[in-house]
Amino acid sequence: MKLPTEVFGEVVVVHTPEELGADTATLLESFLTSLERSNVIVDLDGSETIDGGGLEALLNAQEALRALSGDLKLSTSNPANRKILEITRLDQQLEVFDTVIDAVKSFA
Numbered sequence: 423m424k425l426p427t428e429v430f431g432e433v434v435v436v437h438t439p440e441e442l443g444a445d446t447a448t449l450l451e452s453f454l455t456s457l458e459r460s461n462v463i464v465d466l467d468g469s470e471t472i473d474g475g476g477l478e479a480l481l482n483a484q485e486a487l488r489a490l491s492g493d494l495k496l497s498t499s500n501p502a503n504r505k506i507l508e509i510t511r512l513d514q515q516l517e518v519f520d521t522v523i524d525a526v527k528s529f530a
Contacts, residue, residue: 423446423449423450423452423453424453425437425438425439425450425453427457428522429459430526431526432459432461432529433459433461433462433463433526433529434457434458434459434461434462434463435462435463435464435465435497435522435525435526436453436454436457436462436463436464436465437465437467437468438450438464438465438466438468438469439468439469440468440469440470440471441469441470441471442466442469442471442472442473442476442479443471443472443473443475443476444473444474444475444476445475446475446476446479447475447476447478447479448479450476450479450480450483451479451482451483451486454479454480454483454486454487454494455483455486455487455490459492460487460490460491460492460493461487461492461493461529462483462487462492462493462494462495463494463495463496463497463519463522463525463526464480464494464495464496464497465496465497465498465522466496466497466498466500466503467497467498467499467500467503469500469503472503472506474510477506477510477512480494480496480512480516481512481515481516484515484516493517493529494516495516495517495518495519495525495528495529496516496517496518496519496525497518497519497520497521497522497524497525498518498520499520499521504518
């Protein structure tokens with residue numbers, strides 16, 4: 423899996439595909455943990471659907487990145503994605519920001 427990325431100093435921003443689900447979860451997790459930087463922001467604004475497999479991949483990637491002294495944070499302005507994170511309580515386990523810039527600044 424190859425996803426669009428942007429680099430801001432020691433932080434890499436990954437833009438997710440339209441569907442973030444069980445069929446791509448393992449590939450997503452591998453991609454997020456194989457980047458050159460261990461501080462990762464996942465921009466969910468490109469995703470129209472997110473299922474349990476995709477959410478689990480994000481948590482697993484966060485755990486792996488923290489083991490490398492990094493972290494994973496989320497960015498989304500999409501109300502549907504925010505609701506998914508609230509309902510599943512992932513917003514309590516992963517930091518969620520309204521914009522990519524706010525997420526990048528949080529690593530400073």
